[in-house]
Amino acid sequence: MVKANFWTVAVAAALVLTGCATTDNAASGTTGTSASTSGAGPSPEPNKKLTGSLTIDGSSTVYPIATALVEEFGEAQPDVRITANQSGTGAGMQKFGRKEIDIADASRPIKDKEIEDCQKAGVDFVELPVAFDGLSIVVNPKNTWLNSITIAELNKIWAKDSTVKSWKDVNPAWPDKPIKLYGPTTVHGTYEFFNEAVNKDKANSRQDYQQCADYNVLVAGVGKDEGSLGYVGFAYYEQNKTSLKLVPVDGGKGPVSPSEDTIRSGEYTPLSRPLLMYVSKTALDRPEVMAFMEHALDKSSNAVKSQGYITLPDEILTMALDRLKAKTVGSVFKNFKPGMKMDEVLKMEGSK
Amino acid sequence: MIAAPSPNLRRRKLVDRLFTILAYSAAVIGVALLLILLSKLFADGLPRLSGRFLTSMPKQTNFAKAGILSAIIGSVWVMVLTFLFAVPIGVGAAVYLQEFQTKKSRFTGLIQVNINNLSGVPSIVYGMLGLAIFVPLFTALTRDPLQGRGIITGALTMSLLILPMIILVTQESLKSVPKSFREGSLSMGATNWQTIRKVVLPAASPGILTGIILAMGRAVGETAPLIVVGAASLVTFLPRGLTDGYMVLPLQIYDWSSRPQAGFHQLAASAIVVLIVALVAINSIAITIRARSRHQV
Numbered sequence: 218m219v220k221a222n223f224w225t226v227a228v229a230a231a232l233v234l235t236g237c238a239t240t241d242n243a244a245s246g247t248t249g250t251s252a253s254t255s256g257a258g259p260s261p262e263p264n265k266k267l268t269g270s271l272t273i274d275g276s277s278t279v280y281p282i283a284t285a286l287v288e289e290f291g292e293a294q295p296d297v298r299i300t301a302n303q304s305g306t307g308a309g310m311q312k313f314g315r316k317e318i319d320i321a322d323a324s325r326p327i328k329d330k331e332i333e334d335c336q337k338a339g340v341d342f343v344e345l346p347v348a349f350d351g352l353s354i355v356v357n358p359k360n361t362w363l364n365s366i367t368i369a370e371l372n373k374i375w376a377k378d379s380t381v382k383s384w385k386d387v388n389p390a391w392p393d394k395p396i397k398l399y400g401p402t403t404v405h406g407t408y409e410f411f412n413e414a415v416n417k418d419k420a421n422s423r424q425d426y427q428q429c430a431d432y433n434v435l436v437a438g439v440g441k442d443e444g445s446l447g448y449v450g451f452a453y454y455e456q457n458k459t460s461l462k463l464v465p466v467d468g469g470k471g472p473v474s475p476s477e478d479t480i481r482s483g484e485y486t487p488l489s490r491p492l493l494m495y496v497s498k499t500a501l502d503r504p505e506v507m508a509f510m511e512h513a514l515d516k517s518s519n520a521v522k523s524q525g526y527i528t529l530p531d532e533i534l535t536m537a538l539d540r541l542k543a544k545t546v547g548s549v550f551k552n553f554k555p556g557m558k559m560d561e562v563l564k565m566e567g568s569k
Numbered sequence: 570m571i572a573a574p575s576p577n578l579r580r581r582k583l584v585d586r587l588f589t590i591l592a593y594s595a596a597v598i599g600v601a602l603l604l605i606l607l608s609k610l611f612a613d614g615l616p617r618l619s620g621r622f623l624t625s626m627p628k629q630t631n632f633a634k635a636g637i638l639s640a641i642i643g644s645v646w647v648m649v650l651t652f653l654f655a656v657p658i659g660v661g662a663a664v665y666l667q668e669f670q671t672k673k674s675r676f677t678g679l680i681q682v683n684i685n686n687l688s689g690v691p692s693i694v695y696g697m698l699g700l701a702i703f704v705p706l707f708t709a710l711t712r713d714p715l716q717g718r719g720i721i722t723g724a725l726t727m728s729l730l731i732l733p734m735i736i737l738v739t740q741e742s743l744k745s746v747p748k749s750f751r752e753g754s755l756s757m758g759a760t761n762w763q764t765i766r767k768v769v770l771p772a773a774s775p776g777i778l779t780g781i782i783l784a785m786g787r788a789v790g791e792t793a794p795l796i797v798v799g800a801a802s803l804v805t806f807l808p809r810g811l812t813d814g815y816m817v818l819p820l821q822i823y824d825w826s827s828r829p830q831a832g833f834h835q836l837a838a839s840a841i842v843v844l845i846v847a848l849v850a851i852n853s854i855a856i857t858i859r860a861r862s863r864h865q866v
Contacts, residue, residue, distance in 0.1 A: 270715075272715055272814075277827070280802070281629070281828060281829075284629045284802075284803050285629040285630060287629075287803060287805060288628060288629045288630070288805075291805045295805075297805070298804075298805060298806040298814075299803075299804070299805040299806075300715070300801045300803070300804050300805075300814040301801065301802055301803035301804075302799075302801050302802045302803070303802055303824075315714065316714070317714040317715065431826075431827050432827070432829065433826070433827060433828075433829070433834075436829075450829075452829050453829045455829075456829040456830050456831065457829070519630070520629075523629070523630040524629070525829060525830070
C-alpha cells in the first residue's frame with residue numbers, strides 16, 4: 218500500500234503544482250503536412266512511413282489497451298516516437314486541456330468542467346470509444362451464499378450512509394459474517410462509474426472500505442478474505458479466476474454474469490462501460506496521430522482483446538471511424554448513463 | 570561465603586543469556602526475511618532472464634520477447650547526467666565548507682544544518698521541487714511541455730536528491746585526512762588550493778568515491794521523483810537528446826507489477842533481479858574501494 222499511497226500523492230501533487238506551461242504542442246517536432254479537409258479524412262497510405270511523435274496519458278484502466286495499440290502501430294510505423302503514461306483519467310484530462318498530450322485515455326466520459334477547461338484553452342477534441350469493460354463484482358471463492366446480487370443490494374452495501382456490517386444486514390438469508398469491502402481509490406474513473414451505476418451519484422459511496430490504488434492489491438485482498446466483496450474491471454477477474462468468485466448481477470431482468478458476450482451486447486447492465494480516447498483535433502492534422510487512431514478503431518487490431526477487454530462490435534467501430542474521419546468534435550458520451558447502449562449514444566451526435 | 574553463587578547472580582546471568590538470544594534472533598530475522606525475499610524473486614525472475622531480456626524493448630502481448638532495453642538505456646542516461654551535475658557541485662560545496670570555512674560563521678552553520686536536514690528529506694519532496702522548478706524551466710526553454718519533462722529534468726531532480734549525501738560524505742572524508750598532511754604541505758609554501766588539490770583530495774578520494782558510488786546506487790533505485798517530473802511508462806524509442814522522453818528501470822517494474830496478467834508480474838520479477846544485481850555490483854565497487862584504501866593507510 219505504500220506504493221499505492223505514493224501514487225495518489227504524486228498525482229495529486231502533479232495536479233497542484235503544474236500551473237502554467239501552455240505552448241502549442243502541435244508545432245513541435247512533427248512532419249506537419251496536413252491535407253485535411255473536413256468530411257472524408259485523409260487516411261495515409263498504409264505503407265507510407267510516418268515520422269513525428271505522439272503522446273498518450275490518462276486512465277490506468279485504458280493504459281494496457283493504449284500500450285498494446287502502440288506496440289501494434291510500432292510494427293508498421295517504427296519511426297513514430299510514442300510516449301505513453303497512466304496518470305489516471307482526471308490527471309490525463311488536465312494535461313489534455315493544457316495541450317501537453319495528444320490523446321487522453323478515459324475510463325469515464327469527460328466532465329462538464331473538463332469540457333469547459335478545454336474550451337478555454339482552445340482545445341477541440343474528438344471523442345472515440347475504443348473498448349468495453351464490465352465492472353465485475355467479485356467475492357472470495359469460499360463464499361457459498363452469494364450466487365447473484367441485485368443493484369438494490371449493492372446500493373444497500375455501498376451507499377454513503379450504509380450501516381451494513383455483516384452479510385446478514387443485507388439479506389437475512391445470508392450468514393452473520395462480517396462483510397469486508399474492497400474498491401479502487403476515489404480518484405479512479407472506475408470508482409466514479411461504479412457509484413453512478415449503483416448509487417446514482419459519482420461521489421457517493423461509503424468510505425470505510427479498503428481503498429486500493431493497485432487492482433492487484435484488491436484482487437489479493439478479496440482472494441484471502443472469506444467475507445470480502447469488491448469490484449474490478451473484467452480483465453482483472455479474467456486473469457485471477459482461481460482466486461476470485463464472479464457474482465452475476467441482477468440489473469432488473471434477472472442475474473447476468475459478465476462475459477465477453479453479455480458485456481458487448483449490453484445484456485450485462487448497468488455495470489458495462491465504454492472505454493474512451495479523447496484526441497485533440499489539432500493533433501489529428503498530423504498524419505501519425507490520425508493513423509494511430511485509425512489503427513485503434515481497426516477491426517483487425519488485437520490490442521483490446523489481448524489485454525482482456527471487450528472489443529466493440531463492428532458497427533460501433535464503423536460509427537466511431539466515421540466520427541474520427543469527419544473529426545466530429547464534442548462529447549456525446551457525457552450523456553452516457555450506466556445501462557445505455559453505445560450505438561444509441563453514438564447516434565445522439567446527429568441531434569447535437 | 571564465596572562458594573554458592575547468589576540467586577541474584579544466577580538471575581543476572583540468565584537475563585544476560587536471554588538478551589544474547591534476543592539480539593541474535595533480531596539479527597537473524599532481518600537476514601532471513603531478506604533471504605526469503607531474494608529467493609522468491611530469483612525463483613520468479615530467473616526463468617525469463619536472458620540476453621534478449623536485456624536487449625529488447627518492452628512488449629505488451631508477447632511476454633517471451635519482452636525486455637528492458639529502454640529502461641536500461643534511460644537509467645544509464647539519467648545516471649550519467651546526474652553524476653555530471655551532482656559530483657562537481659557536491660564535492661565543491663564540501664571542500665568549501667570543510668577547507669575554506671574553517672571559522673564557524675553563522676552563514677556556514679546555517680548551510681550545514683540545511684544540508685544535514687536535506688539528506689533526510691523523502692525523495693518525493695525532491696520530485697515536487699523538480700516539478701516546481703525544472704519542469705517549467707525546460708518547458709519555457711524548449712517551448713514544449715513534453716520536452717520540459719525530458720531526461721535532463723529527471724537528472725537534475727536526481728542530482729538534488731543525492732547532493733546532500735555527496736556533500737556529507739565528502740565532508741566526512743575530508744575531516745578524516747590528518748591535520749599533519751595539511752600543515753606539512755602549507756609549511757612547504759603551498760597555497761591553500763595547492764594543498765587541497767595535491768594533498769587533501771587525493772588522501773580523501775577513496776572515501777569520497779565510495780560516497781559518490783553509494784549515492785549513485787540510491788539514485789538508480791529511486792522511482793518517486795521521476796514519476797512526479799514525468800518519466801514515461803512506455804516509450805517506443807531510445808532517447809537521443811537531453812530533452813527526450815525516457816523511462817527508467819524502477820518505473821518499468823512499477824508499471825509491470827500493476828498489470829493484471831501474471832506474465833507481466835514475471836517480467837517485473839526479472840527486472841527486479843536485474844536492478845538488484847546492478848545495485849549489488851555498484852555497492853561492491855564501493856566496498857572494494859574502501860577496503861583497498863584501508864589497506865594502503
